Amino acid sequence: MPVITTIEDLRQIYQRRAPRMFYDYCESGSWTEQTFRQNTSDFAKIHLRQRVAVDMSNRTTETEMIGQKVAMPVALAPVGLTGMQHADGEILAAKAAEKFGVPFTLSTMSICSIEDVAAHTTKPFWFQLYVMKDEDFVRRILQRAKDAGCSALVLTLDLQLLGQRHKDLKNGLSAPPKLTIPTMINLATKVQWGLGMLGTKRRFFGNIVGHATGVGDPASLGAWTAEQFDLQLTWAKIEKLRDMWGGKLILKGINDAEDAIMAQKIGAEAIVVSNHGGRQLDGAHSSIRMLPSILDAVGDTTEVHLDSGIRSGQDVLKAVAMGAKSTFIGRSFVYGLGAMGEAGVTKALEIIHAELDKTMALCGERDVKALGRHNLIVPQGFEDPTAVI
């Protein structure tokens, strides 16, 4: 077993173990992938202030997200088809998150169902909703999430239609994979993955199949979103969904100050500054670049979280020091899951935690809540989305 020290190490193992179709699904952005790349390269533009001769004993990374205590300012983001990256993927990731003390968010487009994840965990998780045209389906899935004890609804706003990701079209992405000749040749090299899949019944969209009617091709994400996702989603509908849910609400996919103000008016507990990991509007700025203007717009009455591009504990520190209350990770935990199942997700969380903790110390901080702009060296113009840097 190689010595794993970084999220990149996990990505490389994941690439070897997962079928190409699912690796490509995870590791791509839309169109030219400019936003996908800038999500990570913009983090690298921010530097850290090195401080010395400061007491760095008794450090803590503990904080809160929407009033919930968390071991570090990180939650697992909703990721569709997680159960195709590794058999029973959502259950394994949820268990790892629970043991680590960070929130897990279950996607609408998960393989393991809400009820299944609830049956295998002991603490409430969060449920992410894509708004569908079928209001009855939406009402029922929200009720199922409530019945399962989900403690927050994460409403994703940046995917009313699917951004084009070339590789998914070329690979004929589906869950379970359709057995074409190229797919079968590739699957023949993924023995561990195949054995895992043979040993589980969870191979379809667990929240959808058997719960939604009139679905043309329930295996195809592309066909599904085209048929079912609500192109007419508006702030008025979001307000109705807020009332229908009646619990804590997180609005995800905000990447503009004007939208952040609208989200604040809705009365959300938190917003997630996000461009869906560069998978939707290619050409949009990275979320870390948009964060300052959004924070200026909403002040400190709404909790602001951030995702897209986090691959290390240093990235988490930079986001928090820039003013985000917390972060979400998508690919970073999927790499771990695809590499080594539950142990891999735990490994990803351990890596991020250790990097965050040590970096905090070397910046002269002992408490994650004390991080701020004073810890960073930010290039001139970074906060101004119109500046060229």
Ligand SMILES: Cc1cc2nc3c(=O)[nH]c(=O)nc-3n(C[C@H](O)[C@H](O)[C@H](O)COP(=O)(O)O)c2cc1C
């Ligand atoms: C493979 C994959 C599937 C995703 N599926 C969903 C989803 O079902 N619902 C959702 O709200 N966001 C989804 N996202 C977006 C993530 O929640 C998150 O915003 C994104 O991964 C953050 O960027 P990062 O991967 O660079 O951390 C997905 C992201 C990836 C990589």
